[in-house]
Amino acid sequence: MSDHESQVTRLYHPSHHVPSLDEAEEWFERVFGRKSRPMAEMTRNAPASPGYPTNYSTFTPINDVLFDTIDPKNYVLDGIQRYPTVDEPHLKGFGWYVKDAVAAYRALRNLDIAMVGQMDQVADGEDPPTAPGSPMPIYFTTPESAGLRYEFLPQIPFPLDHRLAEGWELPPVAADDPLGLVRCSHHTVLTDRPERGLKVVVDALGGTVIHEGRNEILSARSTYVHLADAVFEYAVPDAGTAAHADWITNAPNDTYHSITWQVADLDRVADHLRAQGIGLRTRTDAVLVAEPKHALGIPWGFTTQLTPGDPRSAR
Known part of the structure; x- marks a missing residue:
């Protein structure tokens, strides 16, 4: 077993690209019985980084999964739409929280897995790229080298992730859960x-x-x-x-x-x-x-x- 196993603490979230966040939120509430929370909630008490959009994503807590739904039309960084617009919804990718973002980055790099930063800049240095305007490491594999665009970031405080609450455990099946x-x-x-x-x-x-x-x-x-x-x-x-x-x-x-x-x-x-x-x-x-x-x-x-x-x- 690799000595990098302890680097990964948990799955961060699946990413799902859709043409309409409103329709996706309605579907999850109707079918899964789960309400979604918009990314904009993150900026009610603290402003987002300058130029960083908050209207492109909504998060749905589903037991041990935090599900992220994205409307690519609204994901614009530095004046550039980073994902292509979709006409039909489809799962896109997922990523992991890691304990040591530098060590995980170097483990991937040592296996010749190509990566990019959040602004799609090539990540070819000894240390990983960071989020725009922030020291937080965040990086993604390229689909050509890894198959998918996998995301990596430290397990930072994230109020929309229900699983990070102190003492959280997988709940028992709820009597009113429509899917059980x-x-x-x-x-x-x-x-x-x-x-x-x-x-x-x-x-x-x-x-x-x-x-x-x-x-x-x-x-x-x-x-x-x-x-x-x-x-x-x-x-x-x-x-x-x-x-x-x-x-x-x-x-x-x-x-x-x-x-x-x-x-x-x-x-x-x-x-x-x-x-x-x-x-x-x-x-x-x-x-x-x-x-x-x-x-x-x-x-x-x-x-x-x-x-x-x-x-x-x-x-």
Whole structure:
């Protein structure tokens, strides 16, 4: 196991790009039963850095996940829109809180993984780039070298992250939770080069491969990695499948495809999704997959069982 394992404290957040924040917030409240909080809340008592936008992002707390939804049209830094406008919503990327941002940066750099700063400047020095107008290190891998744009930053105080509250623990399933969520089971990345992503999460960050095998739901060959508080699936989909078509949209880079949740009862999930007009792409005795066109572009998965080898099963 890599000596960099302790660098990662937890998953920071998934990033999801959408054409409308209002529509996304309404969907999460209606389907997941969770209210969202805009980034602008961060600046009520302390102003943002000069020129830094606060109207481009909203955060939704979902058990052990902080979900970040972004409208790229509003993410303008130094007069430049940093992400392309989207007509259809899609998962984009994710990142990690790290204890030592310099050590994590150097571990990635030593493996020839290319990175950039928040202003997309090439990060090629011994020390990582910092946020505009701030000494805080923040940097991103390039999709060409890592498969996805992975984000790294220290675990700083962040009022919109519910998990950073003192004494926070994963809550029990709430009686009024419409989906009966337990926790996030895993995040799925589609690829034709799993070794590229594994170089990041295993070799540089110290994650552990916990399972390898066939994912019949996706029609893919998958490798599952446990890192900090989460599990990541790197899946090579068969040609001609829906997953393969999703991967093609970003090929030769990887695609952040879906998030699967552990739930208390699949029938409860199916009944609620049906009541909200959300169809199912797949249903088996063990797994449900939502139809993405009804679900903010995401084929959300729901299962009662965690991945074989997941150490969180014993907690």
